[in-house]
Amino acid sequence: MKLSLQSKDFDRDRNPGRPSLSLRRHNLPPKKESPPNRTPMKRLQLLRWSGSVLSPRIRQPTCTRSTQSFLTLIRHQSSAPSPPLPEHEQSNNLDFAIPSPSQEAVLKSAKLAALHSRLSLPERLPLQTLARTLVDSSADPSLQFNNKSFAVLGSKLLSYYTSEHIISTYPRLPMGVIWAAVWAYVGHKALSAISQEWGIEHAAAPGCEVDPGLLQFKRLPPQTDIVENGHTLHRGVSARIVYDNEFGERPSQPSPGVEGVPTTQANATFVQALMGAIYLHCGRPVAKQFFKEHFMSRQLPVADLFSFAQPTRDLTKLCAREGFERPVARIISETGRLSRHPVFVVGIFSGQDLLGEGSGPSLTEARFRAAVAALKGWYLYSPLTVRVPSSTEESDAKPWEPAMVDPGEIIV
Incomplete structure (x- = not known):
C-alpha cells in the first residue's frame, strides 16, 4: 500500500508521540529529525518521472527499409568494419548499387x-x-x-x-x-x-x-602478370x-584470381x-x-606477311603439282664479282617463262630471293573483278558467279 508524504505528515501532527502509520506497518525504526539548519527535502513526484524519464518512448519508423537501405549507401570512414546486414537488407541494397550511368x-x-x-x-x-x-x-x-x-x-x-x-x-x-x-x-x-x-x-x-x-x-592491378596455363604443342x-x-x-581463358x-x-x-x-x-x-x-x-x-624457310624446295613442289617444268636458276646480270660488294641478279625460269627475279651479294642469296619472288607472284594472284559472297544479299544484286577456288598451299 503506497501513501503519499502528505498523509504521513498528517498522522505525525495528529499524534506526535505515536509513530506514523507507514513506520508501524513496515516495523522500521523511527526517523531521526533533521537538524534545523538543513534545507528541508523537496517533494518529488516519482510517478511522473518514471513515466517520462525512466521508461523510453518507443516509436515505430514509418519506412524502415528505405531509411536503412539509404543509410547503407553512405561511405563511412572508420577503422572498424560495420556489422553485416541481414539477407533481406542486402537484397534491397542491390537496387541502389547501379554501376552504369542512368x-x-x-x-x-x-x-x-x-x-x-x-x-x-x-x-x-x-x-x-x-x-x-x-x-x-x-x-x-x-x-x-x-x-x-x-x-x-x-x-x-x-x-x-x-x-x-x-x-x-x-x-x-x-x-x-x-x-x-x-x-x-x-x-x-x-x-x-x-x-x-x-x-x-x-x-x-x-x-x-x-x-x-x-x-x-x-x-x-599494377604489376599483374597474366600467366597462361598449359604447354605449347605443335x-x-x-x-x-x-x-x-x-x-x-x-581461345584465351581468364586467368584465375585476376580481376x-x-x-x-x-x-x-x-x-x-x-x-x-x-x-x-x-x-x-x-x-x-x-x-x-x-x-x-x-x-x-x-606481301610482307610471308615467311619462307626453304623457298626453293616449295617452288619445286609447286611446279610439280601444277605440271610446270622444273624451275632452274640462271644468272641474269652481275657486277663486281671480285670486289668487296658484288651484286648478282638471278632469275628462276620454268622452261622459257621467268617466274621470279632477285638480287643479292652472293649467288645463294640472290637465288633465295628469286624463289621467294616466284612464290609471292603465285600466292598474290588477284582476279580483275573481286566480288564477295555477301554482295548477293542486296536487293539489286546480280546473279552470283562462282569465285576461283585454289587447290591449296604447298604441303611438303
Whole structure:
C-alpha cells in the first residue's frame, strides 16, 4: 500500500508521540529529525518521472527499409568494419548499387553526342545503345547493361566480312597468311588503335557517376602478370582450323584470381560492340558500309606477311603439282664479282617463262630471293573483278558467279 508524504505528515501532527502509520506497518525504526539548519527535502513526484524519464518512448519508423537501405549507401570512414546486414537488407541494397550511368545522364552527355556525330553514326542508333557499348562486362556484370552481347555479334561480323574480302581478293593465300591478315585488320591491337583514332577516352573507375561518353572497365592491378596455363604443342593447320579461333589461336581463358581487363582488350570489345549495335539497329547495308569506311579503307601490305624457310624446295613442289617444268636458276646480270660488294641478279625460269627475279651479294642469296619472288607472284594472284559472297544479299544484286577456288598451299 503506497501513501503519499502528505498523509504521513498528517498522522505525525495528529499524534506526535505515536509513530506514523507507514513506520508501524513496515516495523522500521523511527526517523531521526533533521537538524534545523538543513534545507528541508523537496517533494518529488516519482510517478511522473518514471513515466517520462525512466521508461523510453518507443516509436515505430514509418519506412524502415528505405531509411536503412539509404543509410547503407553512405561511405563511412572508420577503422572498424560495420556489422553485416541481414539477407533481406542486402537484397534491397542491390537496387541502389547501379554501376552504369542512368538514362537521364545519357541524354545530357555532351561527350556521347560528340562521339555519335564524330563517327557519323545513323540516327536510328540511339544514344542509350551507344552508351551501353561503352560499358565493359568487367565494370557491370549484368548482361542487360554491358556490351558483351553486342561484342559477340560484332566480332563474328568483323571476322566474316574480313575473311571473305581477303579470300576473294587473294584466293591462293596460305592459311597462315590469311590468319595474319585477319589479325592485322580486326585483331585486338588493330581495333584498339582504331578506338584511339576515334577519340575514345577512358574513365578512371567505373560507376554511375561517370560520364556516359567515357569507356568504363575495371583495370588490371599494377604489376599483374597474366600467366597462361598449359604447354605449347605443335599442331597442324587442320587442327588449328577446327579448334582455334578466327586468328588461328587458342581461345584465351581468364586467368584465375585476376580481376579486370587490359586496356587493349577493353578498346577492342567496344569496337566490336559498336559494330554489333549498328547491325541490329540499322541493318546489314549500313553495317557493311560502316565496315568498308572504317576497316577496309586501311591499307595492308600482304606481301610482307610471308615467311619462307626453304623457298626453293616449295617452288619445286609447286611446279610439280601444277605440271610446270622444273624451275632452274640462271644468272641474269652481275657486277663486281671480285670486289668487296658484288651484286648478282638471278632469275628462276620454268622452261622459257621467268617466274621470279632477285638480287643479292652472293649467288645463294640472290637465288633465295628469286624463289621467294616466284612464290609471292603465285600466292598474290588477284582476279580483275573481286566480288564477295555477301554482295548477293542486296536487293539489286546480280546473279552470283562462282569465285576461283585454289587447290591449296604447298604441303611438303
